[in-house]
Amino acid sequence: MIKVAVNGYGTIGKRVADAVSCQPDMEIIGVSKTKPGAEAYVAKERGYPLYIADIGKKDAFIKAGLEVAGSVEEMIQKADIVVDATPGGVGEGNKALYEKYQKKAIWEGGEEHELAGFSFNSSCNYDQAIGRQFARVVSCNTTGLCRIIKLIDSVFGVKKVRATMVRRGGDPGDIKRGPIDAIVLNPVTIPSHHGPDVQSVLPHISIVTSAMIVPTTLMHMHFINMELKNPATKEQVIELIKAHSRLGLIEKSTGITSTAELKEFTSDLLRPRGDLWENGIFADSLSVLDGTDLYLFQAIHQEADVVVETVDCIRAMAGDVKTAMESISITNKAVGLTAIR
Ligand SMILES: NC(=O)C1=CN([C@@H]2O[C@H](COP(=O)(O)OP(=O)(O)OC[C@H]3O[C@@H](n4cnc5c(N)ncnc54)[C@H](OP(=O)(O)O)[C@@H]3O)[C@@H](O)[C@H]2O)C=CC1
Ligand SMILES: O=C(OP(=O)(O)O)[C@H](O)COP(=O)(O)O
Structure with a gap:
């Protein structure tokens, strides 16, 4: 067991x-x-041993009825691999600890590529992660982009990608985030970080991205245009998407045309926390104009899509499962991910 x-x-x-x-x-x-706090109580409920960053605060946890197993440093020593999911920018400061105990570590997309020196996406570069000490799972939006771009590129060839991310303001529990009543250009400059981030996984892809933030918490929405090297039809692309276990297809018959209805759907499907681990590609939006000009809308659940990627990244770095297909299949089965159709 890892x-x-x-x-x-x-x-x-x-x-x-x-x-x-x-x-x-x-x-x-x-x-x-x-x-x-509430999340610490959930950890207790789940039976996960709880460690704390500053052991000087142990009394506050004990007073709250939360047993403390030790310090973060002690936790690291017991692990084969650490997933660092501290807030963006904080994880950087933990690298010295992982090095000190010669532990493998994975950071999330809030950290820079250079921190790990390797950026991961299960569908794109699983084999390059095998046996590594450090990796970074790219951000939620970048994960969603990598999955669909890699698929289309491997079949038709991608000459150029142009994508705009309409980003959620904060997660549902983030009461201090906004905006409340604005569309914020974030960043105002072009490209946004997502294009260069895609290139940290797929270096040969020509891509320009832009992004803005809107007053919603449920999901991000992408508008993507791919100029293809070879002609494709809508039907061919739909079939490819249907065969990809982390690309969901939202059919017209569902009546779903928004992130809100999509979140309701995944909740009704009794997914844990209503999580959408796969890309939510709107079948009706998918258009191929003039044979080589592909367009689509896709919803990305920011809280969920990187989770299954992180599990695969752990498995790749541990080194026993050698192919992405095998790891993805184990991960999907264990969490109960069957892509929506
Ligand atoms: N939320 C999202 O939509 C996505 C986030 N990411 C990335 O994932 C990473 C984590 O983000 P997210 O989960 O949103 O962050 P959160 O703020 O939700 O959670 C961070 C957690 O880290 C704990 N923490 C803070 N400082 C330390 C520390 N020094 N040592 C140990 N634990 C600490 C916090 O505990 P406490 O509350 O007790 O302080 C909190 O539980 C970031 O890199 C982010 O960019 C990637 C994709 C999507
Ligand atoms: O990785 C994310 O978004 P991103 O791909 O736009 O960087 C997550 O939604 C976290 O974004 P946040 O930094 O606004 O909390």
Whole structure:
């Protein structure tokens, strides 16, 4: 069993912990928080040993009825691999600890590519992660872009990608985030970080991205245009998407034309937390104009899509499962991911 520690039990960390704990070849040996609170109670409920960043705060946890297993440094020593899901920018400061104990570590998309020196996406470069000490799972939007671009590029060849990300303002629990009443250009400059981030995984792809933030919490929405090297038909692209286990297809017959209805759908499907791990591609939006000009809208659930990628990244770095197809299949089966159709 691969012993996994989750350093930072928040939006991403708590999902990674649940996804890891249902894998047949992995176990959670600990999760960490800086302060007591609702998520720490959930960790206790799930039976995850709780470690804390500042052991001087142990009394506050004990007072709140939360048993403390030790410090983050102690947790790291017990792990084979650490998933660092601390807030963006914080994880960088933990690298020295992972190096000190010669542990493997995975950071999430809030950290720079250079920190790990390798950026990961299961569908694109699983084999390059095998046996590595450090990796970074690219951000949620970049993950969604990589999945669809890689698929289309491998069959038709992609000459150029242009994509605009309409980003959610904050996660549903992030009460201090906004905007409340604005469309914020974020960034105002072009490209946004997503294009260069895609190139950190797929270096040969020519891509320009732009992004804005809107007052919603549920999901991001992408508008993507790919100029293809070879002609395609809408039907061919739909068939390819249907055969990809992490690309969902939202058919016209569902009546779903928004992130809100999509979230309701995944909740009704009794997915944990209503998570949409796969891209939500709107079948009706998919158009191929003049034979080589592909357009589509896709919804990306920011809290969920990187979770299954992180599980595959753990498996690749541990080194026993050698192919992406095998790992993706194990991960999907364990969490209950059958892409929506
Ligand atoms: N949320 C999202 O939509 C996505 C986030 N990401 C990336 O994932 C990473 C995590 O983001 P997210 O889950 O949203 O962050 P959250 O703020 O939701 O969670 C971060 C967690 O880390 C804990 N924490 C903070 N500082 C430390 C520390 N020094 N040591 C240990 N634990 C600490 C916090 O605990 P406490 O509350 O007790 O302080 C909290 O539980 C970031 O890199 C982010 O960019 C990637 C894709 C999507
Ligand atoms: O990785 C994300 O978005 P991104 O791909 O736009 O960077 C997550 O939604 C986190 O974004 P945040 O930094 O606005 O919390």
